[in-house]
Amino acid sequence: MNWLTPEILELLARGLAFTLLLTAVTTITSVLAGVLIGSMRLSARPVFRRLAGIYIDLFRNIPALVLIIFFASPYPTSSPRTCAVSYSSTICLSNGAKT
Numbered sequence: 560m561n562w563l564t565p566e567i568l569e570l571l572a573r574g575l576a577f578t579l580l581l582t583a584v585t586t587i588t589s590v591l592a593g594v595l596i597g598s599m600r601l602s603a604r605p606v607f608r609r610l611a612g613i614y615i616d617l618f619r620n621i622p623a624l625v626l627i628i629f630f631a632s633p634y635p636t637s638s639p640r641t642c643a644v645s646y647s648s649t650i651c652l653s654n655g656a657k658t
Contacts, residue, residue, distance in 0.1 A: 599611035618626070 596611050596614060599607040600615065602608055602611075
């Protein structure tokens with residue numbers, strides 16, 4: 560049973576490349592946002608300090624899983640995919656078809 564065909568290898572390579580690109584973009588964006596919000600928190604202007612404090616307190620006091628579920632919930636319905644939704648998880652499979 561040889562399931563590792565050239566087509567599968569190409570899909571794996573594309574997935575790896577996209578994952579690495581997404582990792583680089585989110586790392587750079589997160590570092591820049593962290594430096595900006597940290598600078599705002601140390602600012603002499605009370606408005607900037609307050610906004611940064613609200614942002615930090617909001618995201619530090621909400622569990623990460625709740626944020627993931629909140630921000631990821633619109634995605635299964637935003638593209639043509641086959642999704643299996645249960646109370647504990649959402650599993651989506653895409654066949655790559657364009658509609």
